[in-house]
Amino acid sequence: xxxxxxxLSVLAIWIxxxxxxxxxxxxxxxxxxxxxxxxxxxxxxxxGDFWHACLSSLFGVLCGIIIGxxxxxxxxxxxxxxxxxxxxxxxxxxxxxxxxxxxFILLALIFLKKGYVPTFVxxxxxxxxxxxxxxxxxxxTDKNLLEAARVFNMNKRTRLKYIYLxxxxxxxxxxxxxxxxxxxxxxxxxxxxxxxxxTIGYFLYRTKIYFDTPALFAWTLCVIVxxxxxxxxxxxxxxxxxxxx
Amino acid sequence: xxxKKLIAVIIAIIMLVGVFTACKNVDDPEQPSxxxxxxxxxxxxxxTPEIVRVAVxxxxxxxxxxxxxxxxxSGTTTYKNxxxxxxxxxxxxxxxxxxxxxxxxxxxxxxxxAALFNKTNGKIKIIATNTLNVLQLLTNDATITSFADxxxxxxxxxxxxxxxxxxxxxxxxENGLVIGETVNIEYIAEHSESVTRAMNGTADIVVLPEPFxxxxxxxxxxxxxxxxxxxxxxAARLNIIMGVYVVRTEFLEKYPTAVENFLEDGLGSHxxxxxxxxxxxxxxxxxxxxxxxxAAKAIPNIRFRFETGEKMKELCDGMFDMLFVxxxxxxxxxxxxxxxxxxx
Numbered sequence: 001x002x003x004x005x006x007x008l009s010v011l012a013i014w015i016x017x018x019x020x021x022x023x024x025x026x027x028x029x030x031x032x033x034x035x036x037x038x039x040x041x042x043x044x045x046x047x048g049d050f051w052h053a054c055l056s057s058l059f060g061v062l063c064g065i066i067i068g069x070x071x072x073x074x075x076x077x078x079x080x081x082x083x084x085x086x087x088x089x090x091x092x093x094x095x096x097x098x099x100x101x102x103x104f105i106l107l108a109l110i111f112l113k114k115g116y117v118p119t120f121v122x123x124x125x126x127x128x129x130x131x132x133x134x135x136x137x138x139x140x141t142d143k144n145l146l147e148a149a150r151v152f153n154m155n156k157r158t159r160l161k162y163i164y165l166x167x168x169x170x171x172x173x174x175x176x177x178x179x180x181x182x183x184x185x186x187x188x189x190x191x192x193x194x195x196x197x198x199t200i201g202y203f204l205y206r207t208k209i210y211f212d213t214p215a216l217f218a219w220t221l222c223v224i225v226x227x228x229x230x231x232x233x234x235x236x237x238x239x240x241x242x243x244x245x
Numbered sequence: 246x247x248x249k250k251l252i253a254v255i256i257a258i259i260m261l262v263g264v265f266t267a268c269k270n271v272d273d274p275e276q277p278s279x280x281x282x283x284x285x286x287x288x289x290x291x292x293t294p295e296i297v298r299v300a301v302x303x304x305x306x307x308x309x310x311x312x313x314x315x316x317x318x319s320g321t322t323t324y325k326n327x328x329x330x331x332x333x334x335x336x337x338x339x340x341x342x343x344x345x346x347x348x349x350x351x352x353x354x355x356x357x358x359a360a361l362f363n364k365t366n367g368k369i370k371i372i373a374t375n376t377l378n379v380l381q382l383l384t385n386d387a388t389i390t391s392f393a394d395x396x397x398x399x400x401x402x403x404x405x406x407x408x409x410x411x412x413x414x415x416x417x418x419e420n421g422l423v424i425g426e427t428v429n430i431e432y433i434a435e436h437s438e439s440v441t442r443a444m445n446g447t448a449d450i451v452v453l454p455e456p457f458x459x460x461x462x463x464x465x466x467x468x469x470x471x472x473x474x475x476x477x478x479x480a481a482r483l484n485i486i487m488g489v490y491v492v493r494t495e496f497l498e499k500y501p502t503a504v505e506n507f508l509e510d511g512l513g514s515h516x517x518x519x520x521x522x523x524x525x526x527x528x529x530x531x532x533x534x535x536x537x538x539x540a541a542k543a544i545p546n547i548r549f550r551f552e553t554g555e556k557m558k559e560l561c562d563g564m565f566d567m568l569f570v571x572x573x574x575x576x577x578x579x580x581x582x583x584x585x586x587x588x589x
Binding site: 013017027028029109114193194195205206208209210211212213 | 254258337340344357360361364365405406407434574575577
């Protein structure tokens, strides 16, 4: 109960701040009032296009996250095989991590069809974080346990399941939680630049052309809410997996 | 401990509010308000503005003003207004510049003018038209000479969501084609990208606005005007205004004479453009809009039209009516009221 009260009071304060700022600026095309934005979002939610866009964007970014996770894990495993493979792969990962998202988006636009760019970009966000974390997890596996495994002649599969996996899982989980929010943001940014039809980014871009600032805020709010939802769901899933292992 | 936290939150809020108010003040010295009329009426004697800042684009609008810009920059003619010109590449920059008060007069797309007027409750007004149609249909396929030849083909176009899209689609439907069925349009994000696609052979039929159309023609890689869209528009009796000049209403109310001067000078620049193509072409190159040779070829293809007053209202109304039917959001959701026009 106390938590709910705290949440509501904080929300109330920040919405009041927003309201005050909107009042001072007094121009709907710059800072619309909170209630106008909520109303616009409500109107959007009644349209089929809105839900179609949410699903399209979610699907695109989710695919990217899955692809990125798979590649991240593969890179982590390969890097853990030998010093050399680590030296070979780590510059690649470092470059991917350091390159600005916008550069990826513009580059990908040249090679890929605009519908695939958000997926590609989301994957690229996830790869460095996942590979780094999983690699750390692998490296930090208890050496004593591995020694014991060797002594008891455990086969690869048993070793993987009972020693490596529990060690890597917490690192993997934190990688997922960190990268999902970022991947979602980057995916939407890619959509805004590429404008693939009927995605959130497409409609977000349109609000600029139409000078429809309330709609811009409304779509942005939608992205924020979806971000929270995704993170919550993935968080719960990971907790479940952690408890089962 | 708890009081410290509370104080921190309060300071944070104050800072946030302060930052926003400060930013607003820097951008716009006068507080913006939904109401157009100021509480203090203009004084009986009108002041002259220190400087009249005009923004145009690296395209037909810049071309139309290039004579004026040349005369001002070289000091050959003295004008009643003290002009300062800026030539921008991106329409968005110009739109935000006129909104924030960085410039006083700007050349913007016609639908943007209507949308801005609606969304800002009248902070800008249209004072003159600058171009009718600026699109051209180019192709490297010599068999395409009429709209019937377009059946089953894919057109590469750019400017989705802008007048470029609506005008193209209107022309096609007026000539019996059904978008998505008898003809396909693929939209590219940037005009320059369309040119690139044409250059590397992945676009046989392209619809481009000037100056990109002439850019492609001048590249001399086998593209020619397949169908003259200007003639097509005439034949279908369509009323197309793609670009207009707008002024900040605040500026107009303070300095109506300065705006009148601009209309006079602008007309002069336009007249010179259409009468002395080669000379103006050099001025166009001077303003860094495009090379003189390209400009000289482009000018005859562009329908420049500098209209003011009632004629401007008639032309723009026709365009807005058409856009309202196609996509009301493109003009801000509703037809702009008559006071979008400055008809003195």
